[in-house]
Amino acid sequence: MNVLEVKDLVKKYGDFPAINGINLEVKPGEVYGFIGPNGAGKTTTIRTVLGILKANGGEVKVFEQDAWSDAVKIHERIAYVPGDVNLWSNLTGGEVIDLFLRLRGQKNQDKKYKLIEKFDLDVTKKCRTYSKGNRQKVGLIAALASEADLYILDEPTSGLDPLMERVFQECIMDLKAEGKSIFLSSHILSEVEQLCDRISIIKNGKIIETGSMKELRHLTRSLVSVKTKLPLEQIDQLEGVKDVRLEDGVYQFQVDAKQIGEVMTYLANHQIEYIENMPPTLEDLFMHHYGKEEA
Amino acid sequence: MLKDNKLFMMMKVILRKDRVSILVWSLSLISFTFYVAIAMPYLFPSEADLMAMTQMLENPAMISMLGPIYGGPDYTFGAIMAAEMLIFTGIAVAVMNILLVTKHTRRDEEDGLIELIQSLPVKKTIPLKATLITYGFVNLIIGLIIGIPLELMHIESMDMMGSIVYGLTLSAIGIIFVMLTGLMAQLSSSSRGTLGLSFLLLGLFYMMRAIGDISSEALSLVSPLGLMMRSKPYVDNSLIPLTIMIFASFFIGYVAISLNMKRDLDAGFLPQKNGKAEASKYLSSPFGLIVKLQKNSLVIWAITVFILGASYGSILGDVDSFLENNSMYGQLISNINENGSVIDQFVAMLHVVIALFGTIPVLNMILKLRKEEKKGRLEHLISRSVTRNKLMTSYLTFAFLTSILMSISGAMGLFVAGNQATQGGLNFVKILEGTWVYLPAVWGMIGLSSLLIGIIPKWTKGIWFYLTFSFISIYFGGLLKLPDWVPKLSPYGHVPQLPVDSYHFTGSLILIFISAITIVIGISAFSRRDLDNPA
Numbered sequence A: 001m002n003v004l005e006v007k008d009l010v011k012k013y014g015d016f017p018a019i020n021g022i023n024l025e026v027k028p029g030e031v032y033g034f035i036g037p038n039g040a041g042k043t044t045t046i047r048t049v050l051g052i053l054k055a056n057g058g059e060v061k062v063f064e065q066d067a068w069s070d071a072v073k074i075h076e077r078i079a080y081v082p083g084d085v086n087l088w089s090n091l092t093g094g095e096v097i098d099l100f101l102r103l104r105g106q107k108n109q110d111k112k113y114k115l116i117e118k119f120d121l122d123v124t125k126k127c128r129t130y131s132k133g134n135r136q137k138v139g140l141i142a143a144l145a146s147e148a149d150l151y152i153l154d155e156p157t158s159g160l161d162p163l164m165e166r167v168f169q170e171c172i173m174d175l176k177a178e179g180k181s182i183f184l185s186s187h188i189l190s191e192v193e194q195l196c197d198r199i200s201i202i203k204n205g206k207i208i209e210t211g212s213m214k215e216l217r218h219l220t221r222s223l224v225s226v227k228t229k230l231p232l233e234q235i236d237q238l239e240g241v242k243d244v245r246l247e248d249g250v251y252q253f254q255v256d257a258k259q260i261g262e263v264m265t266y267l268a269n270h271q272i273e274y275i276e277n278m279p280p281t282l283e284d285l286f287m288h289h290y291g292k293e294e295a
Numbered sequence B: 001m002l003k004d005n006k007l008f009m010m011m012k013v014i015l016r017k018d019r020v021s022i023l024v025w026s027l028s029l030i031s032f033t034f035y036v037a038i039a040m041p042y043l044f045p046s047e048a049d050l051m052a053m054t055q056m057l058e059n060p061a062m063i064s065m066l067g068p069i070y071g072g073p074d075y076t077f078g079a080i081m082a083a084e085m086l087i088f089t090g091i092a093v094a095v096m097n098i099l100l101v102t103k104h105t106r107r108d109e110e111d112g113l114i115e116l117i118q119s120l121p122v123k124k125t126i127p128l129k130a131t132l133i134t135y136g137f138v139n140l141i142i143g144l145i146i147g148i149p150l151e152l153m154h155i156e157s158m159d160m161m162g163s164i165v166y167g168l169t170l171s172a173i174g175i176i177f178v179m180l181t182g183l184m185a186q187l188s189s190s191s192r193g194t195l196g197l198s199f200l201l202l203g204l205f206y207m208m209r210a211i212g213d214i215s216s217e218a219l220s221l222v223s224p225l226g227l228m229m230r231s232k233p234y235v236d237n238s239l240i241p242l243t244i245m246i247f248a249s250f251f252i253g254y255v256a257i258s259l260n261m262k263r264d265l266d267a268g269f270l271p272q273k274n275g276k277a278e279a280s281k282y283l284s285s286p287f288g289l290i291v292k293l294q295k296n297s298l299v300i301w302a303i304t305v306f307i308l309g310a311s312y313g314s315i316l317g318d319v320d321s322f323l324e325n326n327s328m329y330g331q332l333i334s335n336i337n338e339n340g341s342v343i344d345q346f347v348a349m350l351h352v353v354i355a356l357f358g359t360i361p362v363l364n365m366i367l368k369l370r371k372e373e374k375k376g377r378l379e380h381l382i383s384r385s386v387t388r389n390k391l392m393t394s395y396l397t398f399a400f401l402t403s404i405l406m407s408i409s410g411a412m413g414l415f416v417a418g419n420q421a422t423q424g425g426l427n428f429v430k431i432l433e434g435t436w437v438y439l440p441a442v443w444g445m446i447g448l449s450s451l452l453i454g455i456i457p458k459w460t461k462g463i464w465f466y467l468t469f470s471f472i473s474i475y476f477g478g479l480l481k482l483p484d485w486v487p488k489l490s491p492y493g494h495v496p497q498l499p500v501d502s503y504h505f506t507g508s509l510i511l512i513f514i515s516a517i518t519i520v521i522g523i524s525a526f527s528r529r530d531l532d533n534p535a
C-alpha cells in the first residue's frame, strides 16, 4: 500500500498547465524529496494532494483515499507546513501552535514543548513581530508535534539558519525512525540529499527523473580533486572529463560515472599524491539535467 | 522633483497600482457633487422651499451634524450646497485617503514589499515620501476637478472663486488626512493599527467640531473638519483656513518622514507587549479563532453604532420644529413614508440608517473569509481536518451574531438618547422591533456575499457597491428624486417602515428564504472550488 499515489495528474490555472501529467509514489516509512526550480509546480502538486486545489485530470490518492473527496479523513492523518507560513499578526506563536494542534484534536503536549525548546522560539511574541524564519518555525513545530502518518512539508527550511536546519534534519530523522512517511519539496538540494530515500525531479510541470539517490547518482558525474607527481597534460582530452581546473597544482574536474574506471587508470599512471572523489551533490545532478535540456 | 528619479518612479508605481481605486473614488465623489449641484434648483424650486431648508440647516441639531451654515439671512444655493455637502464629502475624502495611504504604507510593509524596495539602492524614506506626495497631488486634482466644472455649470450663485475654494477645501482636508495617516503608520506597527488610529482621529475631529460648532468656536478651529468649514465657499471664500491646513500638512508630513527615517522596518513607535505562551481553551475551533481575532473590532463597531443611534436620538426633541416644512429631511422621510406623525417618520428613517450602517461590520466579518484565503491562512485550517463547510459556517454564524448585536446596540443608543430628548416618549420594545425588522434584509446581504465568495470570489468586494447603492437609493432617494422602483432593487427597500407601516411577515419570510438559499449555494460552491493561491 502506498501512502501517496499520484497518477497522471494534470492541474491547470486557466489554460496554463502548471502540472502536466506527473506520477509519484510514496511508500510507508519513506522520506521522499520533491525537487524543482522556482515555478516548477511543487506547491501546486502539494496543494492538489491536500485537496486545496482540484485536479483537472488524473488521480491523487492518499492512504488509498481520494485527495479531493475524502480530504477531511485524509487530513486527520496528515501534518502540513505551507511554503509561505502566513500567520495572524495579533496572535502569539504559542497561541497559533496550540490552535493548530487542537484543530487536529491532539492532546499530547510533550512533543510541543520539546520542539519549542529545540527550535529556540519565543512563543510569547506576536506573530507580526516574527521574521520569516520564525514563522516557519511556528509552522514546523505545529506540524512536527502532530501525531500524523504522513508529513507534507513545502520547502520547510526556507528561512531557517544552518543551525536550525540541522535541528530540522534531526527531527525528520526521528520521525523516520518512528516509521512515518515524509514528503518534502525543496530547491535547496543539500538538505534533501541527506534526508531522502528517494527523490523526484520536477521541471515545468513534468517529472524528469525519479529514483533513489543511488540510482540517480550513476546518471551523472563525480567531482574529482587530484594531485599527481607527473603533470596531467592530456586530462581534458579523456572521454567523459569536463570542466578541468588547475589550482595550486591540484586538478579539479568532473567525470561521467561511466568513464570513471578509465580515468582512474590514467591518474594512477601519473603517481597520485592526493585524491578526493566526491559524490555528486544534487546541485550537480540538477545542473546536469538543466544543462542537458538547455544544450 | 523630476530630478529625483527614484521618487518619481515610485510615484508612478503607486499610481499604476491604485489607478482603479483612485478612479472609482474620484468619480464617485465628483459625480455625487455634480448631481447635487445640478439638482439643487429643482429640489428647491420656490423661495419657500429654500426657506424651509435653511431653517432646518440653522437648527442646532443640524449644525452639530453638518456644521454651521454661513451667508444668512438670504442664503444662496451655493451657501446651502456648502452647508449641506461639504462636511460629508470631506469625510468621504478623508476615508479614501486613510484607506489608500494605509495600503501603501503599513500594508505594503506587512506584505514585504517595502523590504523589497529598501533592498534596492534607494533611500529608506522613498516609499513613504512617494505615497505622501502622490496622494497629495491626487487630492489636489480631485479638488480642482470638483471645483472648476462646478463653476462651468453656471448654476446661479455658484461662482468661479467659490467653486474653486469649495474644491480646494476638499483637497486640503484630503491632504491633511494623507499626512495624518502617514504619521499613524509610523506610530502603529500594523495596518490594522494604522487604520484604527486614523479613523479614531477622524471620529474625534468630527465630535470636536460637532460640540465646538454649538458651543465653542475655538474647539472647532482645532479640528481640521471644523477648520475646513471656515473657508466658507460661495460666501467669504476665505483662503486662510486652507493655508493653515496646508502648512499643518507639511509639518505633519515632515514629522512622519523623520519618524520613518528613525524607525526599523516592521516596527512602530507605540509599545508592543508580549502575549501568552499558550492559547486559552476557547481558541480551539475556527469559530474560536474568529472570536479571538474579531472581538475588539466587534466591540468598537457596537459602540460606534450605539453612538450613531444616540446622536440621532438626541435630536429627536427638535424634530417637530424642523421637519414641519417640506425640507430636505422632510423629503427624505416622505420618500420613506407619507403616513404617521413627524416623529414616527423620523424614527422610521433612523431605523434604516442604523440598519444600513450596522451592515458594514457584518459584511466585514464575512469578507474576512475571502481575505484569509488570499493571505494563505485558510490552508492552515483546511489541512487540519476542518471542512470548508464548517469554516464558512463559522464565519457566517459570526456575521449573523454581529448583525443582531448591531441592531440591538443601535436601538439602545437611539432609545437612551431619544428617550431623554423626548422626555420619556419612546418605547424600547417598539424601537427594537423597528431595527429588528431589517435583520432579514441584512441577512440577504450575508447571503449575497456568500454567493460571491463561493461562485465569483474575485468580485466579493462588489457587495460594497450594492450596500452603497442601497444607502443612496433609500436614504437619498427622496432628495435625489429617484423613481420608486429604484429602492426596491435593494433588500432594504422591502422592509416595512416601523412604526409608520404595519408589519407583514411575508416580506421578512421572503428575504429569509432568499438568504438561506444563497447561503446554501454559496457554501456548497465554496466547498467545490479551488482555494486561491496566496498572492
Ligand SMILES: Nc1ncnc2c1ncn2[C@@H]1O[C@H](COP(=O)(O)OP(=O)(O)OP(=O)(O)O)[C@@H](O)[C@H]1O
Pocket: A013, A016, A018, A036, A037, A038, A039, A040, A041, A042, A043, A044, A045, A083, A187, B532, B533
Ligand atoms: N494562481 C495561479 N494562477 C496562474 N498561474 C499560477 C498560479 N499559481 C501558480 N501558477 C504558476 O504555476 C506554476 C507552478 O507554480 P508552483 O507555485 O506550483 O511552483 P513551485 O514549484 O512551488 O515554485 P517555488 O519554488 O517558487 O515555490 C508557476 O509557473 C506559476 O507561475
Ligand SMILES: [Mg+2]
Pocket: A042, A043, A044, A083, A154
Ligand atoms: Mg512553492
